[in-house]
Amino acid sequence: MESPKSDGNSVEACAASSPSAQKSPFSKFLNNLSPIKSARASRYTQRLSESSFPTTPLVFSSPHLDLHQETSFLKREEIAASSSQAHGKCYSPSNSAPIPCNQKHLQSCSPSDFVGECLADPLKADRAQNAERLVQSATDVPLLPSCFTASEVTIGKVDVTNDVIIEVGAQTLPHLAKKHLLSGSLCLVQVSDDQSIDERSDKISEFSSENICDHVESDDFLEHNEASQHQRGIRRHLQFEATLDCKCDAAFNCHTSSGPGTAVPEVGDHVVIDHQSSEAVVVVNGGHLPDNIELPWDSQKVSCFDQQTLSCNGKMPGQQFADRVEEPSQCQDSSKGKRQRETYTDESEGCKLCNCKRSKCLKLYCECFAAGIYCVDYCACENCFNKPEYEDTVLDIRQQIELRNPLAFAPAVVKQANDSPNVADDGNSMTPSSARHKRGCKCKRSKCLKKYCECFRAKVGCSDGCRCEDCENSFGKKSEPIFQREKKLKNLSHEKLNTAEIMSGSIKGGTANQFSPTWEELVDISHPTPLSHSHSRAVPSLTSPNLGDCPNDSQAQSQKGSGLQLSPGYLHWCSSALSRTQGCVSNVSRELDSTSALCDIMGDGSPEILMENSNPTNIVKAGSPNQKRVSSTASII
DNA sequence: GAGTTTGAAACT
């Protein structure tokens, strides 16, 4: 391993700012950083200073640290995570006021009501509540890299005895076993001033070794992490593009998608963002790995974040490319070449490994590229340019693709506002599906029953945005367009005709038109659901797609099938959902225009209500919490 | 593991 050169802005310099770090094993470890890592760390540190991120050490008031309470570890984690979100939230060692390390980052949360509550009686504490409070407290802090790793901790010396300085942005503790580092906790270690540097680090190591893995094995922690690790594992993500413009904490938030109740284990997900390259240098997965798992990679590389949950004040950070380390469960055994893939998982993008040969992993053919992540060694790709070292190229290509299709890198699956089931042609409710694929599929032969189908692969039902044929998606069929129904009906008519011919032995003077489907017949076919009968007056009008003419999804779909299609993509899905509730809308612009009109009709001016009731089944579903409001729409129709 | 099938992406 080459020794990085210190440029004065590097992590090394950062670590050296601590008196204790100068001779510490951490600084030794700094010298063992690869140039790339060192460069990233350097950029990160530099960005921190440039962007006025507080580099002041985190100081936790020692009275709140009870190292004798083994179970308090999780609470320390909570604090650590919360503090990491707050990055720079400092507590005075002697009083309850936060140290003014960076005024704008200071919060009202004081040690007494924050740290103390968390540590005082962790066994009795309601972790969910605490976590929620912690997260809430942390999220109040803007502009800060929300995560850092336990490996980012160094200890320093402070004037006040018994206090511990946690310095962020330093380096990995070399003493910690990898598996312990993976526990991903910012461990707070109480050391005394008279201890030597090595003793301190040893103590940290000892503490970590003895406590981290043990104490993170709380039920809820393990429950979550077993699932998350199996599904998501540990990945190393690097954010593309400078996210300095998006300094909000969410941009650096590496929490997974769980709610506050599961925030305790989640907070172990830490990341250090290199703001210059927008790279997450080190991320440690949220918690614990079984002791029997030996990880094949350097703990330095261990990282993750769940990019799907990133948000920047509600907005997705535009570019979230990520470089990641393989999942141990799935990727460890992977080798170049064929392997089992887990392209989609329920809550994350899973472990994507590509096998690209010609695309150089710079096209959407490449699932890694499409997912916004860098390829990794376990990918079987050839001539891969989807690597951090080609970041500029990747970004250029990405921009070009986004110019063509702004939604190209949007999440493939769009969650629906409510968890309403799709409705099959026969009116039966299909598997409830809370999400739809953003583009929809165009399957012709797979019947949307194989992973060729993007919807099926994403475990979502097909939507009206799909152009699939003979959809049998087990997660939810799409409604059949009228032209297909008409086609079927014509076929049926021809069959009838032929049957009649056979039966009668002759047919005279008649044409097939005599047996062409009437609109009434089309209504019967295109409105297979009970709802349709209640609106049987609403003959599907292909020429006047008024709200009143299209009372349900089938009719809306009928219009679509008649050539009045919505545009594809996410907008389509959202708009489609909107249109289904509205009754029908023939195109996006009409939908947009009619939204306000419908709000006027409904009288409450709440367009979100439309989204909440995007499925027509809600209209007639008794007991639906939205029934009253929706039924008013139905009555209007 | 090789070959085939499939459908999305890219291209025209």
Added chain:
DNA sequence: CAGTTTCAAACTC
């Protein structure tokens, strides 16, 4: 926008 080609994943044997 539709048709064709390219591509890589999914699938089959």
